[in-house]
Amino acid sequence: MKPTILVPGDAAALALGAEAVAAVVASEAAQRGMAIELVRNGSRGMFWLEPLVDVVVGGERIAYGPVTAADVPGLFDAGFISGGAHPLRLGPTQQIPYLARQQRVTMRRVGCVDPRSLDDYLANGGGAGLARARAMPAADIVRIVTDSGLRGRGGAAFPTGIKWRTVLDAPAARKYVVCNADEGDSGTFSDRMLLEGDPFGLLEGMAIAGLAVGAAQGYIYVRSEYPHAIAALEAALAQANEWLGSFRIEVRKGAGSYVCGEETAMLESIEGRRGIVRAKPPLPAICGLFGQPTVINNLITLASVPDILARGAGWYRDFGVGRSRGTLPFQLAGNIRYGGLVEVPFGLTLRQLLYDFGGGSRSGRPLRAVQVGGPLGAYLPASQFDTVLDYEAFAALGGVGAGLGHGGIVAFDDTVDMAKQARYAMKFCAIESCGKCTPCRIGSTRGVEVIDRIRGGQHEQIDLLRELCETMTHGSLCAMGSMTPIPVTSALNHFPEDFR
Amino acid sequence: MDSLARVASIIEQQHARPGALLPILHEIQDALGCIPPDSVPLIAQGLNLSRAEVHGVISYYAHFRQTPPGRHVVRVCCAEACQSVGGEALAEHARARLAGSDVTLEPVYCLGLCAIGPALQIDETKLHARVTPEKFDALIEAMEAAR
Missing domain, CATH: 1.20.1440.230 (NADH-ubiquinone oxidoreductase 51kDa subunit, iron-sulphur binding domain)
Incomplete structure (x- = not known):
C-alpha cells in the first residue's frame, strides 16, 4: 500500500499556505521516486498548527505542523512518511492535548476522513443512521430526535424534534428540508469546517430529516463567501445521489446578505427574491418554502442527527447539562492564542475555554471583553468569564437576553474600545x-x-x-x-x- | 458568443428551476464579471417578472454587481474577529495602498477565518490569513508582478 500523506484542503489551511505545501509534497515525492497517496482532508481546527500535515504510521496518524512549503524537503529527509523525528513533529494527532481534551461527536470525522470520498465516509461510521431510519416509521425517527434533547444549533436552540413533529403532522403533498449553512456570524466557522471536511454527514442528516417528515427535496443554502465549502459540497453531492435514494438535494448559493441567515429571509432568497424577512406566523413548519411545510435546521443540527439515529437518543442525551444536551462545537476566535474548534459537551465555563484551551490573548495582553454568539451576542467582561456554557445560563446573564448563538467566541484584549x-x-x-x-x-x-x-x-x-x-x-x-x-x-x- | 447571447442561453437552461433567479444571476456574473443592465429585460422576460423585481434583487445583494470590477477584487474582512487583531488598520492601509489602482477593494463581513485574522480574499478563491500591512503590500506586489 502506498503511504498516505494528508494536507488539509480546508479554507483556513489554504489561507495559511496549504496549497503550496501540497504541491511541494507531490513534487518532492515524485522527484524521490516515491509513490504516495496525497489526501486533502479537512482541518482538525487547531489553526496555530496549520498547515498541519498528517502521515499514517501503523494505522495511526502522526502530525507535523505548522508546515511551510520550504519545510517539506527537510521533512522528506527526516523520513516523516514513517513518522521520523523533526522539529515540527507533534506526535500522534489524537494525543495533541487540545484535541485529546475534547469530545468530538458531530465533528469527529472532520480532518480524519477524505471529504471527497463516500467510501471513506461509510468506512468511518457514516451511513448507519440513515440505514436505521429507513427501517422505521417516520414518527419513530421524530421521537428519537425529540428524546435526544437536540436543540437547534444555529442560535435559537429550539427543540429539533418538536419542529420535525410539526412538519410531519402538517398535511401536504410536498414538503421540504432546508439546511441553513449561511454562517454569517463573525467568530464562527464550524459550518464551513464541516462542509469542507465531512460533507456527507450533512447529506445523511438531511436525508433522515426527509424520511422523518415526508419530504423528498432538500436545499442547502450556503453563503457566497464560502466558495471552497460550496465546491466540497458539490463534489460530495455528485457522488451521493444513489446513496441518498429518492431524496434530492440542491445547493443554493447566497449572495452576501447576512440577514438571509434568518430563516424566512432565507426562504425568500431560495425562492428568488430579496432576502426580506416574513412575518411569523405562519411558521415555516406549516407554510415555508414555496408555501409548503418546511423543516429549516442549521447544518450542525442536521449533521448531529445520523449518530443520534445510529447510537440512540440516550447516548446523545448523556452528554451535556440541564436542558442543554449533547455537545456544541465552540469556535475560539479573535485575539486568542490557540484559536480553533473545540467540541465539548455543554457545561464548561467560558474561562476554561478562553484559558485552558485558548491560552489567553494572542497579543499577550489581558483579555478584556469577549463576544459570545456573533454580532448579535453580548460582550462579556472578565467578571462573567465563569459563566457556564449552556443555553439557560447564558439566557439568564444580566437580563440582556444573551445567547450562545452558534457557539462563536470572539476575544478582545485591553486595547479594545x-x-x-x-x-x-x-x-x-x-x-x-x-x-x-x-x-x-x-x-x-x-x-x-x-x-x-x-x-x-x-x-x-x-x-x-x-x-x-x-x-x-x-x-x-x-x-x-x-x-x-x-x-x-x-x-x-x-x-x-x-x-x- | 456575445454577452447578451450568453445571458439568453443561461436563462434558457435555468429558467424552469424553482426559484431560478439567484442561480441565474450567479451564473451571469461568473461568466461576464457583472450583471450588465441590458440583461435585466431578458431575465425579467425569461422568468415572467417585472424589470423592477429583477433590479430589486440585483441591488439588494452585496455580491451582485452591475458594472465590471477592477482587474482584481480584494475583499478585506471587517467583522469583529478580525477587528480584534488589527483588521481596521489593515482595511485603512489597503484603502490607501490601492487608491487610484485598478484593483477593486470591498469590505466582507466574515470569511470564516476568525481564529487567524486579519483575513482577506483575492479574486473569490485565494485566501490569506494573519495579514499585516507589510504582508498586504507583498501580496499586492506579487499580484501585480504576476500580470
Missing part, C-alpha cells in the same frame, strides 16, 4: 438590515448617530441610546433588529468607562 464596538454593532445592523421594519432599518442608523454624539462628549444621550435599544428590542420583526441592542447594552452595562 467598547463604545466603538457598540457603534459597530449598530453600523452592521444598518448595513445588513433588510429594511422591512422601521425599528431595525431606521433605528440602527439613529443608533450610530447617537453613539457618535456620546463619543463626542454628549453623555446625556446615553439615556436616548437605551430608549432606542428598547424600541428596537420590542419593535423589530426578527433577530437582526431585536438583538442588535444586546452587544450595545452589554457594552454600556459592563464597560461604562468607555462611553465617558
Whole structure:
C-alpha cells in the first residue's frame, strides 16, 4: 500500500499556505521516486498548527505542523512518511492535548476522513443512521430526535424534534428540508469546517430529516463567501445521489446578505427574491418554502442527527447539562492564542475555554471583553468569564437576553474600545438590515448617530441610546433588529468607562 | 458568443428551476464579471417578472454587481474577529495602498477565518490569513508582478 500523506484542503489551511505545501509534497515525492497517496482532508481546527500535515504510521496518524512549503524537503529527509523525528513533529494527532481534551461527536470525522470520498465516509461510521431510519416509521425517527434533547444549533436552540413533529403532522403533498449553512456570524466557522471536511454527514442528516417528515427535496443554502465549502459540497453531492435514494438535494448559493441567515429571509432568497424577512406566523413548519411545510435546521443540527439515529437518543442525551444536551462545537476566535474548534459537551465555563484551551490573548495582553454568539451576542467582561456554557445560563446573564448563538467566541484584549464596538454593532445592523421594519432599518442608523454624539462628549444621550435599544428590542420583526441592542447594552452595562 | 447571447442561453437552461433567479444571476456574473443592465429585460422576460423585481434583487445583494470590477477584487474582512487583531488598520492601509489602482477593494463581513485574522480574499478563491500591512503590500506586489 502506498503511504498516505494528508494536507488539509480546508479554507483556513489554504489561507495559511496549504496549497503550496501540497504541491511541494507531490513534487518532492515524485522527484524521490516515491509513490504516495496525497489526501486533502479537512482541518482538525487547531489553526496555530496549520498547515498541519498528517502521515499514517501503523494505522495511526502522526502530525507535523505548522508546515511551510520550504519545510517539506527537510521533512522528506527526516523520513516523516514513517513518522521520523523533526522539529515540527507533534506526535500522534489524537494525543495533541487540545484535541485529546475534547469530545468530538458531530465533528469527529472532520480532518480524519477524505471529504471527497463516500467510501471513506461509510468506512468511518457514516451511513448507519440513515440505514436505521429507513427501517422505521417516520414518527419513530421524530421521537428519537425529540428524546435526544437536540436543540437547534444555529442560535435559537429550539427543540429539533418538536419542529420535525410539526412538519410531519402538517398535511401536504410536498414538503421540504432546508439546511441553513449561511454562517454569517463573525467568530464562527464550524459550518464551513464541516462542509469542507465531512460533507456527507450533512447529506445523511438531511436525508433522515426527509424520511422523518415526508419530504423528498432538500436545499442547502450556503453563503457566497464560502466558495471552497460550496465546491466540497458539490463534489460530495455528485457522488451521493444513489446513496441518498429518492431524496434530492440542491445547493443554493447566497449572495452576501447576512440577514438571509434568518430563516424566512432565507426562504425568500431560495425562492428568488430579496432576502426580506416574513412575518411569523405562519411558521415555516406549516407554510415555508414555496408555501409548503418546511423543516429549516442549521447544518450542525442536521449533521448531529445520523449518530443520534445510529447510537440512540440516550447516548446523545448523556452528554451535556440541564436542558442543554449533547455537545456544541465552540469556535475560539479573535485575539486568542490557540484559536480553533473545540467540541465539548455543554457545561464548561467560558474561562476554561478562553484559558485552558485558548491560552489567553494572542497579543499577550489581558483579555478584556469577549463576544459570545456573533454580532448579535453580548460582550462579556472578565467578571462573567465563569459563566457556564449552556443555553439557560447564558439566557439568564444580566437580563440582556444573551445567547450562545452558534457557539462563536470572539476575544478582545485591553486595547479594545467598547463604545466603538457598540457603534459597530449598530453600523452592521444598518448595513445588513433588510429594511422591512422601521425599528431595525431606521433605528440602527439613529443608533450610530447617537453613539457618535456620546463619543463626542454628549453623555446625556446615553439615556436616548437605551430608549432606542428598547424600541428596537420590542419593535423589530426578527433577530437582526431585536438583538442588535444586546452587544450595545452589554457594552454600556459592563464597560461604562468607555462611553465617558 | 456575445454577452447578451450568453445571458439568453443561461436563462434558457435555468429558467424552469424553482426559484431560478439567484442561480441565474450567479451564473451571469461568473461568466461576464457583472450583471450588465441590458440583461435585466431578458431575465425579467425569461422568468415572467417585472424589470423592477429583477433590479430589486440585483441591488439588494452585496455580491451582485452591475458594472465590471477592477482587474482584481480584494475583499478585506471587517467583522469583529478580525477587528480584534488589527483588521481596521489593515482595511485603512489597503484603502490607501490601492487608491487610484485598478484593483477593486470591498469590505466582507466574515470569511470564516476568525481564529487567524486579519483575513482577506483575492479574486473569490485565494485566501490569506494573519495579514499585516507589510504582508498586504507583498501580496499586492506579487499580484501585480504576476500580470
